Amino acid sequence: MLRKIARVIVIYRHSLAVVTMFLLILSAYGITQLRFETDLSKQLPEDLEAVKSYFTLQNEFGGSGSALIYVKIKNNDNVVDIRDPKIIEAMYSLEQRLREKEYVTDTFSIADLMVQILGRLPKNMDEVKFVLNMLPPEARNGLISGDYSSTIIIVNLNREKNQKALVRVYNDIEREIERTNFPQGVEVVLTGDLGITYKILEMLQNDMNRTMAISGIIVVLILLYFYKSPIRMLVPLVPLIFGVVMTLGFMGLLGIPLDIATTTVGAMIIGMGIDYGVHVTNRYYEERGKGKSLEEAAEEAIAETGKALLGAALTTIAGFLALSISILPSLKRLSVSLVMGLGLAALNAVIVTPALAILEEEFREKVMKKKEIIAIGGGKSKISFIFSMLGKAIKRSPWTALLIALIISGVSLYGASKITTEVRLEKMIPTDLPEIQALSDIRSEFGGQDEVTILIKADDVRDPTLVRDILRFEREIKADSYINNVFETQSIADVVIQKYGYIPQDKEKISEAIEGSSLVSSDYSMTIIKLKGNFMGVTQSEFNRIMEYFERAIQRADFPPGVKVELAGESYLNYVLNDLVNEELGKISTIGTLIVVMVVFAIFRRPTVSIAMIMPMFLGALWTIGYMGLAGIPFSQTLAGVVSMIVGLGVDYGMHITHRFLEELNEGNKTPIITALESVGPGIFVGALTTAGGFLALLSAQLTAIHDFGRVLAVGIFASMFAAYLVTPAILQLEFGRKISKEVRE
Incomplete structure (x- = not known):
């Protein structure tokens, strides 16, 4: 069946190229429709009681968050006391202008107290001290620091929580702060709900662009190293670019927003999608090295690699589909985006890659007058020699490989016992940002301005x-x-x-x-x-x-x-989200693993062979969780589905090795484990490097959640790859080794 499809793809490659170009144009329009989402309530199910209470609170009491304006004296001789009448006058002036804004419901500061008690703004420090001394200690401590170096303006907001409104309100308040005539030496920082949410939105936008660019550069450098040619490198790279553009475009067309989870999709598709193109490209050049024609090599690459690629794509997609059963909207959106992205990447790898490989060879021969055939996965490259030695070592002593895997698993089990969770958006921002530092100072100096609301109905x-x-x-x-x-x-x-x-x-x-x-x-x-x-x-x-x-x-x-009494507000939503993440983690991981196992057993229907394929995904997931515990990386709403994702990705490596082993075994090869590792081992290595490279690009993100997401997935890829190199060949050797030895003796 695959061979017939391969023949159709090769024959009609030009027509398929036209269809691909049409989809690219459509996707380019879709990208312009992408939007960002930072509202915490949109990360929770709408029918959840806490979310209903949250919206009741917003609708009935007009609250939609708040902004804190932190006013602090820097080391400066011009102003030494926050009670300076010039500072209070500037604060009052700022408040008066903010109160005229349609999105501001109220403001409050020590300047308002001065006007309420004195009937005017204070003229000297003594009048300020007089008013402050009239206040109860707890009220005074809640507005002004003990060393009189800082104070706050509380701004209550009533605005729509969407991207455009958020940016407009934040920029508007920032402009008003800049217009205010604060004395030299006074630092003013906009923080609180508004400041933090704006920074998250800004970082989401920057992180998406930065991580996609860096992951692309990493993939290009790795491909250049292994393919030794900028033109030949384009063979697996161009289909990947098509897949990423189509994915982002279809997200825009389908109205899937970019949030703290889906922002990573671009870099992830770059990292994972290149694996498909690399395997097809390597098999094509391997067949060309055997003397087959362009069309025959392309058909063989699609037909033979397509089997493993199809199985790998199905199991990976199965792992990601498990995210769709989550009640968390952010994970559902991530599931749809990744499944769509991987499907498009695999489709482009099968359809576009062979056509580009043929085009590249024709160009090299006619224009550059070169006919050399490269070898990444064959027996001619240095890296293949290393994997040949690994195959011989495992053939001699498969139990040693299994013992090494067992020791690593023991350490990982200890690390897994140290796992924690953290879902608060505020904790996903670097602590050295002025907005976070200001919020930390407010908490330490004024007792905190975080708010929990208790809603009473009667x-x-x-x-x-x-x-x-x-x-x-x-x-x-x-x-x-x-x-x-x-x-x-x-x-x-x-x-x-x-x-x-x-x-x-x-x-x-x-x-x-x-x-x-x-x-x-x-x-x-x-x-x-x-x-x-x-x-x-x-x-x-x-x-x-x-x-x-x-x-x-x-x-x-x-x-x-x-009388009905219940907790409400954003702080409580964070608590509810934490509970849901813990619940979803176990459910998604279990169901995702079961789906992948069922897909593997359904495709291959041989228990030992299937176990050889799926062990890397189990061990990769276990070793990754152990690493998280040892490294102090908590589970967040972004990482709740990471086990299911690693399971879906990790099974690919064992599948490629097993498929090539069985192919060599059926052809009568007496050392199939050596040939399997020698041939597909380098391709797995290159694919894992590019995949992990795409994930490691997320380390450049400013948001801690995205940074950790990339680090954990990269570790998961390397853990799964290492487990595949150790465990899969060892199980296959133990299962078929005696039979092969008996046939050799006969």
Whole structure:
């Protein structure tokens, strides 16, 4: 069947080239439709209770995140105290202009306190000190640092969370900061939800372009080294470029956004897709070296390599398809993108590569007057000699190879016990960025400005009994501040206490006090309690403990019957995402592995042969997880599907070796294990280098999650390759070695 298809591809290669060019033009348009996604809520299922609460919070209370403007004195003799009236005047001026923006719902700073108490801006330092001394210590410490070197402006936002709105709002606030006449020596940094999200978006865009460019350069250098010719190198490279362009184009046409997971697709397709073209190219030149014609060599390359390539592509795609069963939208999008990308890369490798190989030879012969045939996978190259020696060593002592694999697995099991998780977007940004450093300073100096919201639903939240219960709940939370990191709470109970000094029994009085408050819905069916503190700046385990505390506090709280109380907001979404990542990790890994195993057994239907193929993927995944634990790399939403991906990729190497072994065995070769390693070993090595090179390009990314993703996948590729070189030949030798020896003796 494959041979007939191969013949059709060779005969109609020019027509297929026209179809390919049409798809490229269509893909070029699709690339212009690509968009970036940074909204955390879009990484979670819409029907999740926490996501519903999050959107309820946004719709009813108009909140859509916040911005923190960090004002700090640098080492400068011009200004030495943040209480300087010139600084406060500049802050007030900035706030006044920001309040005119349609996306700003409110701002607050020490400048507002000055105007509220003095009725004007302070004229000297004594007036500033007077106002600050009137404040309770916790309120003063929440706005100004103990050494009077920094303060903050809190900007509450109400905006659409899409790429264009995010960029517009961020740039607009930055322009207003630049326009403000802060004294020389004062540093102003825009951070908080807005600043962090903008930086993630900016890094996503930069990282995609940078990683694709670097992975392309790595692949080109490796191909140049092995093929020794810039023209010959294009044979496997051009189909790959076509595959990447088509993948990104179809993502744009299908409306698949680029998020923290799918941004890596370009570099990954470059790394993985080149493997297909390399194997087809190597087999073509190997057949040409045997004296076959251009068309015969192309047909043989497609027909014979196509078997292993088809199996490898199917198992890899099967591993990636497992991501689609995830309830996390980001992993579903990654699954569709990778499956589509690999399918296109494999299709281009089979259709375009042979045509280019023929064209390259014709060009070299007619224009450059050269007829040499290169050898990467045959018995003429130095690298083939190394793999020939490896084959002889494993043939002599297969148990030694298995023992080495067992020792590595033991170390990896220890490393796997050290694995942790980390899903917070803030932790995926380099800590040396000004926005992150400012946020860290805010947490250490002001107790933190992270926010957790408690959403309360009732028939009427003005019920005096409910308001008292809210007040009691707040006080219990603040009493445990040493446990939960809360330094400030805000609710309608505080508004009522501020007006009357107590909670009245009269609902009308309560209604009068909270009228127009942003803490209550317009129909008085919902209200919120805002908890501020340092929640995101702690470790993931500490963060989980704090969120679990809030969940228990709500469960044991004594609210009136019929009142529904639940956690909401972005901080809580991070906690929910962490739980989902842990659940999805086991589910995706298990199902992905089972799918790949089923595909292998369905294709080859021989238990021992199938085991020889799939062992590299098991060991590659185990060794990679062990490396993550030993290197301190946590599982994130991006890495949740990494085991399934390594399983899908790792089986390819064992499949190529096994397929060539069986081919040589059926042809009567008395040393099939040596010939198999000698012939496909170099191709696997080149393919693994280019694949890992594509992944290692992700190390150039600024986002920590993408950086770790590349490092882990590169380790997974090398681990799977090494396992394939050790374990697959050893199992095949143990299974067929005695039979071959018996035939030789006879």
